[in-house]
Amino acid sequence: MSVFNASRLLNKTVLITGASSGIGAATAILFAKGGANVILLARRAEALAKVQEECRVAHQASGLKEGGKFASIPFDVSDRSQVESLLDKVPSELRNVDILVNNAGFVLGVEHVGDIASDDVESMFKTNVFGLIHLTQLLVKEFKAKNNGHVINLGSIAGREAYAGGSIYTATKxxxxxxxxxxxxxxxxxxxxxxxxxxxxVETEFSIVRYRGDEGAAKNVYKGLQPLVGEDIAEEIVWAAARPPHVNIAEVLVFPVNQASAGVKYAAPQ
Structure with missing residues (x-):
């Protein structure tokens, strides 16, 4: 059954961090297609505006009368003062948030312990952990007050298994x-x-950031296999959000078919 058949997303208001690209952008567009309202948060204002327009087009193409309200707010989740004042920036018509998608996060570098820049350590923790916690605390108060809501956190296989060259990222996850x-x-x-x-x-800008803009190194990670893409994970997020109110999908682990763990994959000979 399609996630859109049960109409459980209609007029729901979804707040998504890291919504300017990759998983976040794909998730925003899919929620819009399902009749939800979407608040898009990310640092890049121009990219956010583009995703908001894609949301508008997706909603219009769906033919749904419900939902279709969108807002883009340039936002750095790692800045606690911005988190604390966020709700003041949300348009009044979108103030009643139903679903929080904590998607913002990144990894920088593959250095081993002893060679990792302190700034890189702090920036990953500020975004991946502290920002997620601060924003969740803000909205969980709202959810508890109305006894309804949904927190969806983007983790990673790195949150289940450690691997060499990823000590800080795996620690955050x-x-x-x-x-x-x-x-x-x-x-x-x-x-x-x-x-x-x-x-x-998942092949997104994520690996390009990890390799500090080296697109060749980023693509080499996926050489010989078909990785997931942002839309694949967006489908899992939206599916989880569209379950009946008494059903909670506590966790989902998603691999491409040729991956079995953080360190076990099959790459076809080139």
């Missing part, structure tokens, strides 16, 4: 997994749902 698990247990006496989506190899 292990932290996200621990935080999400605690949140799930703390909200068990409410109607607020908590979901963690853990992708394996």
């Amino acid at each position: 292990h932290a996200v997994r621990a935080f999400t698990g605690s949140l799930l247990r703390e909200l068990v006496n409410t109607q607020v749902r908590v979901t963690e989506i853990d992708p394996g190899m």
Whole structure:
């Protein structure tokens, strides 16, 4: 059954971080197609505006009368002052958020411990962990007050398995997994749902950032296999959000077919 058959997304308001590209952008567009309203957050204003227009086109093409309200807010999740003042920037018609998608996150470099720049350590933790926590705390208060809502956190296989060259990133994603698990247990006496989506190899701008703009090195990661793309993970996010209210998809681990773990994959000979 299509996620759109049950009309559970109609007029829901979704707030998505890291919405200017990759998984975040694909998720925003798919929610728009399903009749939701979407608040897009990311640092790049021009890219956000483009995604917002794609959301508008997707909603219009769906033929749905419900939803179709969109807002783009340039936003750095790693800046706590911006998080604390976020709701003041949200248009009044979108103020009642139903679904939070904590998608913003990145990895920088493949250096081993001892050679990792302190600035890189701090920037990854500020975005991947602290920003996610601060924003979740802000909206969970709202969700608990109305006894409804959904927190969807983007984890990673890196939150389940450590690997060489990824010590800081895996540490941040292990932290996200621990935080999400605690949140799930703390909200068990409410109607607020908590979901963690853990992708394996997804080809987006993510790897280009990891290799500091070296597109060749980024593409080499996926050589010989077909990786996931942002739309694949967007489908899992939107599917989880569209379950009946009494159903909570606690966690989803998603691999391309030729990946079995963080360090086990099959790449066809070239």
